[in-house]
Amino acid sequence: GAVVSQHPSWVICKSGTSVKIECRSLDFQATTMFWYRQFPKKSLMLMATSNEGSKATYEQGVEKDKFLINHASLTLSTLTVTSAHPEDSSFYICSARGASGIDEQFFGPGTRLTVL
Amino acid sequence: AQKVTQAQTEISVVEKEDVTLDCVYETRDTTYYLFWYKQPPSGELVFLIRRNSFDEQNEISGRYSWNFQKSTSSFNFTITASQVVDSAVYFCALTEYGNKLVFGAGTILRVKS
Numbered sequence A: 001g002a003v004v005s006q007h008p009s010w011v012i013c014k015s016g017t018s019v020k021i022e023c024r025s026l027d028f029q030a031t032t033m034f035w036y037r038q039f040p041k042k043s044l045m046l047m048a049t050s051n052e053g054s055k056a057t058y059e060q061g062v063e064k065d066k067f068l069i070n071h072a073s074l075t076l077s078t079l080t081v082t083s084a085h086p087e088d089s090s091f092y093i094c095s096a097r098g099a100s101g102i103d104e105q106f107f108g109p110g111t112r113l114t115v116l
Numbered sequence B: 001a002q003k004v005t006q007a008q009t010e011i012s013v014v015e016k017e018d019v020t021l022d023c024v025y026e027t028r029d030t031t032y033y034l035f036w037y038k039q040p041p042s043g044e045l046v047f048l049i050r051r052n053s054f055d056e057q058n059e060i061s062g063r064y065s066w067n068f069q070k071s072t073s074s075f076n077f078t079i080t081a082s083q084v085v086d087s088a089v090y091f092c093a094l095t096e097y098g099n100k101l102v103f104g105a106g107t108i109l110r111v112k113s
Helices: none
Strands: A004-007 A010-013 A018-027 A030-038 A043-053 A066-073 A076-080 A088-096 A110-116 B003-004 B012-013 B018-020 B024-026 B032-039 B046-053 B060-061 B066-071 B075-081 B088-096 B102-105 B107-112
Touching: A004 A088, A010 A018, A018 A030, A018 A088, A018 A110, A030 A066, A043 A066, A043 B032, A043 B102, A076 A088, B003 B088, B003 B102, B012 B018, B018 B107, B024 B046, B032 B075, B046 B060, B046 B075, B060 B107, B075 B088
Parallel strands: A010 A110, B012 B107
Antiparallel strands: A004 A018, A018 A076, A030 A043, A030 A088, A066 A076, A088 A110, B003 B024, B018 B075, B032 B046, B032 B088, B060 B066, B066 B075, B088 B102, B088 B107
């Protein structure tokens, strides 16, 4: 149980375009979803936390107008990288936490974004 | 504030050697959770273990074992008889209840045949 999927697994886009990444909890309801960014050979950095039906909470230094997060349902959150630039190229990982009271996050397989 | 330190940036061992990955954490809370994750080259995080702050029992799972010591704020991970498939980046992480998950910098483990 507790499977989280991400789509797409990789994407290449041109500079200036917007890219949407989906994160889905397949077998549980995710009241909270998290988005992380990972640079090569670095650790995971939390970008934002989103609760279903409310606005996301962004970590310091993360541009909320650049990285739009929507958590419209208990099984789906989306991250849209707007007007992408080469410096946005990275590995984006989402995770989901259910309402069971157990403080554990279940991670998606990640999306590799390359902006040309 | 929460903090996780993995001082070992990279470790190289030869197959069948035992290897211990260190993790030291900082927290002001009495209720917290510690995790270890494996990240193979594919990138997907693989959950290995979760331990809450009230359970200091060491755990063994096959070739993996974990040593949790609150007195030294450490949660070390040992792989016995390492194999090439163990090559990956290993992350230790900490969350205070209801708070965000904080990751250590990770340790790259290279197991050579």
